[in-house]
Amino acid sequence: MSPVPGSARMEHLAQAVAERVVSIVMDAIDIDALLERIDVDALVSRVDVDSVVSRVDVDKLIDRVDVEKIIERVDVEKIIERVDIDALMEKTELGSIIARSTTGVASEVLDVIRAQGVGLDDFFARWVNRLLRRRPDELPLGPPGLVAPVPAPAELNAGAA
Amino acid sequence: MATTSMAKPVEGRQGHYAGAVSRLVAFAADVGASWGLFSLGAAALAFTIQLVTGSAFSLRSHQIASLVAAAIWEFIYFAYQWALSGKTIGMAVLGIRVVKTDGTPIGARQAILRTLAFPLSFLLLGLGFLGILTTRDRHAWHDRLAGTAVVYSWDARAARLRWLAKQDTGAPA
Numbered sequence: 001m002s003p004v005p006g007s008a009r010m011e012h013l014a015q016a017v018a019e020r021v022v023s024i025v026m027d028a029i030d031i032d033a034l035l036e037r038i039d040v041d042a043l044v045s046r047v048d049v050d051s052v053v054s055r056v057d058v059d060k061l062i063d064r065v066d067v068e069k070i071i072e073r074v075d076v077e078k079i080i081e082r083v084d085i086d087a088l089m090e091k092t093e094l095g096s097i098i099a100r101s102t103t104g105v106a107s108e109v110l111d112v113i114r115a116q117g118v119g120l121d122d123f124f125a126r127w128v129n130r131l132l133r134r135r136p137d138e139l140p141l142g143p144p145g146l147v148a149p150v151p152a153p154a155e156l157n158a159g160a161a
Numbered sequence: 162m163a164t165t166s167m168a169k170p171v172e173g174r175q176g177h178y179a180g181a182v183s184r185l186v187a188f189a190a191d192v193g194a195s196w197g198l199f200s201l202g203a204a205a206l207a208f209t210i211q212l213v214t215g216s217a218f219s220l221r222s223h224q225i226a227s228l229v230a231a232a233i234w235e236f237i238y239f240a241y242q243w244a245l246s247g248k249t250i251g252m253a254v255l256g257i258r259v260v261k262t263d264g265t266p267i268g269a270r271q272a273i274l275r276t277l278a279f280p281l282s283f284l285l286l287g288l289g290f291l292g293i294l295t296t297r298d299r300h301a302w303h304d305r306l307a308g309t310a311v312v313y314s315w316d317a318r319a320a321r322l323r324w325l326a327k328q329d330t331g332a333p334a
Binding site for chain 2: 107110111113114115117118120121122124125128132134139140141142143144145146147
């Protein structure tokens, strides 16, 4: 029995009133409008991230991660099967770099011969272009399937504009 | 004369039309290689015949047969290599290869056509080769007839990387 007569009833009543009031207030509140008024940036700026991070036990977190289980679930062979090695070699210079990095003096000699050849090619091409009054930038660099076509002068002007 | 030394390697030429000098040097190397191999084969044949029959044999005493054999050998040397990889031994050394005019690899048909048309470029004091210098797409007569082009296949950027790596390590370039 309560020490004050009728206090239990009063408590029940107060409880019921409070619940009803809270329910009415909650219904009346427009949560979206309220959220819009909250300055999230200001709120976040007040959070001490360093302090939060320092409280996280990373080692404990990592201990809980079962790496073996993750690796077991990854089908490495399927991934490798999906890799088109030939396309990779064609699209990148990986193949040629690997192949040529394994050779020594021979590749160096070849580089010199080829570089000299290309230099002489350019030398003669420049003179012939002068004689024929051709602009080198208007000449095609190579077959269309291997190099991008040279843009027409009109296109160049449009690009510059 | 402006030449390119290893101190300043040429970059990014893969797929560009190859010039006259590279093509000429590649051809000279091929002439040397094909004649070297032919002479080796002829010597081996003469030795074998001498071994089997016991009498001395020399191709010099069979000039017409030698000429026919040499012509067939040259045809096989160029056509087979072009059909196989688009490049001969000399072209591989100079870092150039034969492709179709659209840039795709050539097949056996183009390789055979190109080999058969090749002698035509020698006619009229090699006039057919002049197109390598004068035409916009550097085509010789045999290129026009076979629908082919010669491009650089040499990876100059890889060469530059190697050169730069040597500079970094202080190794002699």
